[in-house]
Amino acid sequence: MNVCYPWFESLHAQLMHHAQANTLHHALLIHAKPGMGKHEYVHQLANDLLCHRPESQGACGHCQSCLLNNALSHPDRYVIASDKQISVNEIREALEKLQEHAQLRQRKVLIIEHADTMTESAANALLKTLEEPSSDTFLLLTVNDIQRLLPTILSRCEKNTLSKPSTSMLRSWLNEHHQITAADDLMRAYQYAPLSIVSALKDSPETNYNAFKEDLVAIKQGQLDSLGFAQKWHFQAYQSLGWLQLMLQQKIMKLTDTDTSLHYLAVSDFVSQQMQRIHHQGTNKRLVLSHVIDKVMS
Ligand SMILES: [Zn+2]
Structure with missing residues (x-):
């Protein structure tokens, strides 16, 4: 399976390389502007990390883990998603589940979408897990605005900032996947954020x-x-x-x-x-x- 968006390809190759060498950081921060597809990406990264038989291209798509992921019922994968505010209770509940033994294999993944919306007490509740990670537990955090994260959280994560795709990559992706021919000024108007362009033109x-x-x-x-x-x-x-x-x-x-x-x-x-x-x-x-x-x- 190819990575969901071509502008994530090099980051993904780098992260999977570390995962295979068992040197992947336990807390990955994926920082990108809205409209870049970072949430879709971390879900794919989670699939690839949890897969029992990862191939060079990523998750195999047919092992037990992949089938459960496809059915959105993987027992060792937790998702917190809110674009308004993430409460301390949501974090605590997820962390309790994480502490139980992995049910399928060793790896467990917690995805926190819009981690920059955690309340201060939610962030503090997460801090201990970040400081003393259990082995083979990965936290995948997405953020729009890195300034809104507590410095204590930021310093314990590996920050991956995604820059905008090149205009040629963006142009050919829009063309190939959405039959959109985008002018330069239109791409600029949406800050080269691919999904914002698609949504603006179609919706x-x-x-x-x-x-x-x-x-x-x-x-x-x-x-x-x-x-x-x-x-x-x-x-x-x-x-x-x-x-x-x-x-x-x-x-x-x-x-x-x-x-x-x-x-x-x-x-x-x-x-x-x-x-x-x-x-x-x-x-x-x-x-x-x-x-x-x-x-x-x-
Ligand atoms: Zn698999």
Whole structure:
């Protein structure tokens, strides 16, 4: 079985190499921006670690462990997943189960998705296991924001930060797996996060980056005014301003005339200020957006 996403291939090869040599760190932190597929990946890593007859490509797919994993009923695999908050009780319950003997083989795996949402007491409850790991127990943690983890947790894990895929890898993956031909600016608008691009193009045709660009053209052609624009986009005001900012930066990079460059730099500064402003409670996002649009399009 190939690794679920090609941008995980080299990390996966490295981790499996350590697993086979019995030198794999007992607590692996997989750190990546949203939309990179890190949760799907750690589940595959768990399958590969638990497999009784791992092949060079990973889990064999038909041993007892693989069959149980496929049926989502492996007794030595525990999953904690929450994108809101992970409580101390959830951690304690999982750790109690982990302490029992492995039922199938020696290895046990605990997956903690969104580990950066652990409460402080949840993190403290996990700390002891991180400090005194039992042999053949692996903790696989995924995080969006590493700053939100307690330093004591961070220092006891092996940190693996996944960078964005190369544009050529991303382009061919989108093409091959989703029949999507993505323009450079669209990939940039979604920070090269593959799953965000797929979801935006397939699930949100009305509010994705392409629709945003079409509405800007409509303004230019007088078919839409800034208030109408703000009415449609204020639900994702921050994202919209971020996209405008990206467009301005691209434009500035191509400009050769100093006066025009200075003008657009000032506009770009203005957009940055408004992005800060929009975070404040009570800010009228519709007004801010229409004001920005007036300024950008003038
Ligand atoms: Zn297997």
